[in-house]
Each structure stands twice: as C-alpha cells, then as structure tokens.
Amino acid sequence: MRSPQFSSFVILVVLLVVFGIADSNFLSPLNISNMMAFLPELGIIALGMTLLLTAGEFDLSVGAVFGLAPVVVMLLVQNAGVDIGVALLAGLLLCIAIGAINGVIVTKIGISSFLVTLSMLLIVRGAALYITQGFPLKSWDQPGFFVTLLAGSFNIGAFRFYTSLWWFIGLSLLAVYILRYAKLGNWISAIGSNRNAAVARGVPADAVKIWLFILTSVLAGLAGMISAFRISAASPVAGTGYELEVIAMVVVGGTALTGGRGTILGTIVGALMLRAIRNGIVLVGVPGLAYNIFVGVIILAMLILHALLQKNAARS
Amino acid sequence: MMQEVLRLQNLQKSFGNVRALKNASLTLKEGEVVALLGDNGAGKSTLIKAISGVFPIDRGDIYVRGEKVSIRSTREAMDLGIETIHQDTSLAPDLSIARNLFLGREPVNLKWLGVFAPLDLAKLRDAASALLKRVGISKKLDADALVSTLSGGERQSIAISRAMQFAAKVIILDEPTNNLGVEETHGVLRFVKEMREAGHSVLLITHNIHHVFEVADRIIVMRRGEIVAEQTVADTDLLTVESLITGADLSALMKRAQ
Structure with a gap:
C-alpha cells in the first residue's frame, strides 16, 4: 500500500496521536465537535476541486464565491424583501453563472484556468465588497426549514454535530462514486x-470541464451559505484565502x-489533516502568528513524501 | 473483388491563407494497406485529421462504403468505423489498460443514468483480458496495469488492438513507429499485417519508407497539399518513391553520379 492517500492517512493518524498526547483537550468531545463544525465547509469545496483538478483545471475563485453567495442571498432577503427560498435560488443561479463563465472562457477561448479564475476571484470579491459597502450583514437567524437543512445541529452523546456534516458525507460518497465507478469519472481522469486522447475517443472534454467548474462554484456557494447560517452573519470578506487552503487539502x-x-x-484525509493541524497547533501552544509556518512546513513535507513515493513506484 | 471502403473526392481545406489541402482524392479498399507519404507540411496530417473528424473540410465529399457521409466530430468518425491512432496521443497514461481500451465506449450498467451510469467493471476487465490475449500480449500485460507503466511499443499495441476490437473498417496509423525500438517496430508492423488479414483497411502515415515496402500494398505521395502520385508497391522502388516525395529526380541524379 504505497498509494498517496494511504500515506496521507498514516500521517493523519500520527498527527492525531501526537496532538492527542501533547494536549488532552485535543480529543475532547468539545474540540472534536468544533473541528467537525468547520470541516465540512472547506471539505465540501475540496470535493469539487478534486474533480476539477483531476480533469486538469483549478479554480481560485472559490473563496470569493464562498463570500459572495450568502451576501447576495441576505441582501435580497433583507433589503428587497424577497422570500428566503427564492433568494437561495437566486444565489444558486449566481454560482452556476460564475462557474459557467469560468468554464467557457477556459475551454472555448483557451486561457489557463489559473488566470481566468484569478481574475474571477477579484471580480467576485470586489462585487461582494461593493454591494455591501464592506460591512458584514446580519444573516438569517430565524429558525426554519433552510436553516435546519444547512446549519441545524444535533447531539450524539457529548458530541454536537451540524447537519453540514451530513452534507459533507453525502457529497463525499457521491464524489467517490462518480470518480471511481461512473462513466463520467473515467472521462474526468482521461x-x-x-485531453487529446479523450477527445479522440469522443469524450466531450469541454462540456465536462464546464460542468465541473459549475459544480465547484455551486459547492463553494453552498459552503458559504452553510457557514453564514451557522454563525448568523454574512461577511463580504468571508472565505478569503480559502482557495489555497482547499487546493492544499x-x-x-x-x-x-x-x-x-x-x-x-x-x-x-487532506481536509481532516489541515483541520487537525490548524486546531492542534494552536492547542499545543504554537503562537497564533507563527502557525501558518507550521501549516506550510507540514504541507510541504507531505508533498515531498508523495513525490518520493511516486519516484519509487516509477522505478519498481 | 475487393470492395471500396473509403473514398475521398476533391477534399479542400484552408487555414486562413494557407491552403493545406488543395484537391485530394483517394480510395481505400477492403483489406488493403495504403501508405501515405510526404514531407513535413505536405498535407498528410490535415488529410487524416479531416477524415478522423478533428475539423470539418471546406469542400469535397467523403464516401464510406459508397455512401456519402459528413464527418463533423471524432465521435462521428468512430461511429462510421474510422479509427485513428496518433503517436503518443491515443492513450491516457493515468488510466488502466482496460479503462483505456473502452474510453468513450465504456460498458455500463443502468444505462439510463447517462454519464452517471456505473461502469460494468467485471465486463470491462474480462473484455480487456480477452482482447489482450487475442492480440498475443496477455502474458506480459495485466488489464488493470496503468498505461504509464508500459513501454512505447506496448502502448502502440494497445492503441492498435483497441481500433481492431471495435471492428473499425478503416484504421489510420499516424507515425506508429516513431520513437520505437527495433523490436517494438517489428511488433507494430506485424500488427499492421494482422489488421489486413482481419479485413481492416489501413492508412499508414510514416516517414520510414522501408516500413512502407515491408507492409504496404499501395503508396500515395502528397506534396504541398496535393496528391502527386499513386503507385502499387510491386511496381515501384525506393528511389522512385523518394524522388516523388522530395520532388527532385533522384534516379537521374544517381545516374549522373555513376
């Protein structure tokens, strides 16, 4: 078992044990509940990003979409008096549009996804800041169907989980199915x-990529809504830097x-690992301002490990 | 009598001001290996890309088994029984042999799910193993092995067997022996002969004239977007073909040198 996900899993276990020994609070129900509350929000975006990266593209605008979607939904509800359901639908359509624009420019005009989605990051983040004038909005805090659906919580023993965890689990299973067992997954990997080989076999490569850009954008918007509902606030700067964190995962x-x-x-495993590192490093007493150093070092170490494993596999 | 499989009539294709294909006509018969020769920029690639559906032609007609067809995509070409094997671009290295063999034509369960339909993995593997056995490379290769672990010759064999498996009428081989070792090259040429015996028609694009004389029945030479000569291999020789490709009369030069 020298597959990259297996070595990552081993390192995740090691990290959990080390953090657990270093600080007894790390594996406490409260701390695990905390980690599980944050995990799905980035994890859901990471699922879309995995499919997109497998198809050979990536999306830097996810963090900005994470911020913009809830801001637009809340503005519609609070300033325009639109029904929350309709506003959520509008938010969904916005995410679809952003993903489609990314995808069409990348595939039809042929500009690298790095440049296209970097520009989109600026446009989307700028839009969120402008329409809110930079002020966070109070989010929807009235209990109701949608809040329960996206950010409801429940207790299992001493643990408190959010419904977002179900979303993450469900979407994960779906993504595993698509990538490993469905015809579409074969196309994405190919x-x-x-790309030329896939096109030569009649695979509609551009269409697949456009849909993956849309999927990634929609998942980023969904994660943004979950987060906004959970903390009852929609901030125009929410999700800043998430794109790199997600790609790292x-x-x-x-x-x-x-x-x-x-x-x-x-x-x-990557999502769990980055969550555990961020949480554990603070718990073991690394100064807050220094902790990105550790996150960066650990990510780099992981990548070096993968590269070495790959080299070994190629040699044998 | 050998039946006509593919007929191209007055194909024309321009890219901006460049007339890549001026007036190309050719016929391919059943169980025939035709070599398409020409220098770089002679229009060979343009011609095969037009047949395999990479881009549409500007003018001209294509007939498959006597029926006029229009080929607007690679998919349509495949559905008409035209399979093209490009050097190095035919396989996805990160996919297994089995998944590559069926790429774009995956056997699935629950077909109504469309692109979300689950692959019939058992069928995929069985069919791939049977195919590898049939083409005589079962001993070495596992259907689940990644293509990235294969040698150039093995990859070429996989691509060729894939084309044969789908009972393609016309198999286009684009520089199939480039970058291959001596033994691998012979393997590929043996494959070409097998294809002919199995009744496939082969259009072979190559720079190596020796290979042409080893396997081809007929030779078609292109120069500057036009077909300038068509000869049966039995009626010609290496020097004549070389002079046809370059446009210079090499045999006269040789005589003078003597």
Whole structure:
C-alpha cells in the first residue's frame, strides 16, 4: 500500500496521536465537535476541486464565491424583501453563472484556468465588497426549514454535530462514486491525463470541464451559505484565502496538480489533516502568528513524501 | 473483388491563407494497406485529421462504403468505423489498460443514468483480458496495469488492438513507429499485417519508407497539399518513391553520379 492517500492517512493518524498526547483537550468531545463544525465547509469545496483538478483545471475563485453567495442571498432577503427560498435560488443561479463563465472562457477561448479564475476571484470579491459597502450583514437567524437543512445541529452523546456534516458525507460518497465507478469519472481522469486522447475517443472534454467548474462554484456557494447560517452573519470578506487552503487539502491527499490522478478519499484525509493541524497547533501552544509556518512546513513535507513515493513506484 | 471502403473526392481545406489541402482524392479498399507519404507540411496530417473528424473540410465529399457521409466530430468518425491512432496521443497514461481500451465506449450498467451510469467493471476487465490475449500480449500485460507503466511499443499495441476490437473498417496509423525500438517496430508492423488479414483497411502515415515496402500494398505521395502520385508497391522502388516525395529526380541524379 504505497498509494498517496494511504500515506496521507498514516500521517493523519500520527498527527492525531501526537496532538492527542501533547494536549488532552485535543480529543475532547468539545474540540472534536468544533473541528467537525468547520470541516465540512472547506471539505465540501475540496470535493469539487478534486474533480476539477483531476480533469486538469483549478479554480481560485472559490473563496470569493464562498463570500459572495450568502451576501447576495441576505441582501435580497433583507433589503428587497424577497422570500428566503427564492433568494437561495437566486444565489444558486449566481454560482452556476460564475462557474459557467469560468468554464467557457477556459475551454472555448483557451486561457489557463489559473488566470481566468484569478481574475474571477477579484471580480467576485470586489462585487461582494461593493454591494455591501464592506460591512458584514446580519444573516438569517430565524429558525426554519433552510436553516435546519444547512446549519441545524444535533447531539450524539457529548458530541454536537451540524447537519453540514451530513452534507459533507453525502457529497463525499457521491464524489467517490462518480470518480471511481461512473462513466463520467473515467472521462474526468482521461481528460486530465491526456485531453487529446479523450477527445479522440469522443469524450466531450469541454462540456465536462464546464460542468465541473459549475459544480465547484455551486459547492463553494453552498459552503458559504452553510457557514453564514451557522454563525448568523454574512461577511463580504468571508472565505478569503480559502482557495489555497482547499487546493492544499486536495494535493496533500494525493491528487495530482497536473491532472489525471484524483482521489476523493485522499481529499477527505487532506481536509481532516489541515483541520487537525490548524486546531492542534494552536492547542499545543504554537503562537497564533507563527502557525501558518507550521501549516506550510507540514504541507510541504507531505508533498515531498508523495513525490518520493511516486519516484519509487516509477522505478519498481 | 475487393470492395471500396473509403473514398475521398476533391477534399479542400484552408487555414486562413494557407491552403493545406488543395484537391485530394483517394480510395481505400477492403483489406488493403495504403501508405501515405510526404514531407513535413505536405498535407498528410490535415488529410487524416479531416477524415478522423478533428475539423470539418471546406469542400469535397467523403464516401464510406459508397455512401456519402459528413464527418463533423471524432465521435462521428468512430461511429462510421474510422479509427485513428496518433503517436503518443491515443492513450491516457493515468488510466488502466482496460479503462483505456473502452474510453468513450465504456460498458455500463443502468444505462439510463447517462454519464452517471456505473461502469460494468467485471465486463470491462474480462473484455480487456480477452482482447489482450487475442492480440498475443496477455502474458506480459495485466488489464488493470496503468498505461504509464508500459513501454512505447506496448502502448502502440494497445492503441492498435483497441481500433481492431471495435471492428473499425478503416484504421489510420499516424507515425506508429516513431520513437520505437527495433523490436517494438517489428511488433507494430506485424500488427499492421494482422489488421489486413482481419479485413481492416489501413492508412499508414510514416516517414520510414522501408516500413512502407515491408507492409504496404499501395503508396500515395502528397506534396504541398496535393496528391502527386499513386503507385502499387510491386511496381515501384525506393528511389522512385523518394524522388516523388522530395520532388527532385533522384534516379537521374544517381545516374549522373555513376
């Protein structure tokens, strides 16, 4: 078992044990509940990003979409008096539009997804700041169907979980199915591995990529809504820097940045790992301002490990 | 009598001001290996890309088994029984052999789910193993092995067997022996002969004239977007073909040198 997701899993276990020994609070129900509250929000985006990266593209605008979607929904509800259901639908359509624009420009005009989605990041973040004039909005805090659906919570023993965890689990299972067992997954991997070969076999590579951009955008918007409902606030700067964190989760899990090789299980491990690192490092007493150093070092170490494993595999 | 499988009539294709294909006509018969020769920029690639549906032609007609067809995509070409094997671009290295063999034509369960339909993995593997056995490479290769672990010759064999498996009428081989070792090259040429015996028609694009004389029945030479010569291999020789490709009369030069 030298697959990248397996080595990531081993390191995750090691990290959990080390943090658990270093600070007894790390594995306490309260702390685990806390980690599980944050995990799905980035994890859900990471699922879409994994599929997109496997197809050979990536999306830097997810963090900005994470911020914009709830802001637009809340503005519609609070300033325009639109029904929350309709406002959520509008938010969904907005995310679809952003993803479609990303996808069409990348595939039809042929500009790299790095540049297209970097520009989109600026446009979307700028839009969120402008329409709110930079002020956070109070989010929807009246209990109701949608709040329960996206940010309801429940207790299992001493643990308190949010419904977002179900979303993450459900979407994860769906993503595993698609990538490993469905016809579409074969196409996604083939496109990322050798686009010309896939096209030559009649695979509609551009359409697949456009839909993946849309999917990633929609998942980013969904994660943004979940977060806004959970903390009862929609901030125009929410999700800043998430794009890199999400990409880190995906590649730490073993998905290749160059496309062709993707693993959803690896991404779940990667999401857990980054969450545990961020949480554990603070608990063991690393100064808050220094902790990005540690996160960066651990990510780099993971990537070096993957690269070495890959080299070994190629040699044998 | 050998039946006509593919007929191209007056194909024309321009890219901006460049007339890549001026007036190309050719016929391919059943169980025939035709070599398409020409220098770089002669229009060979444009011609095969037009047949395999990479881009549409500007003018001209394509007939498959006597029926006029229009080929607007690679998918349509495949559905008409035209399979093209490009050097190095035919396989996805990160996918297994089995998944590559069926790429774009995956056997699935629950077909109504469309692209979300689950792959019939058992069928995929069985069919791939049977195919690898049939083409005589079962001993070495596992259907689940990643293509990235294969040698160039093995990859070419996989791509060729894939084309044969789908009972393609016309198999287009684009520089199939480029970057291959001596033994691998012979393997590929043996494959070409097998294809002919199995009744497939082969259009072979190559720079290596020796290979042409080893496997082809007929030779078609292109120069500057036009077909300038068509000869049966039995009626010609290496020097004549070389002079046809370059446009210079090499045999006259040789005589003078003597």
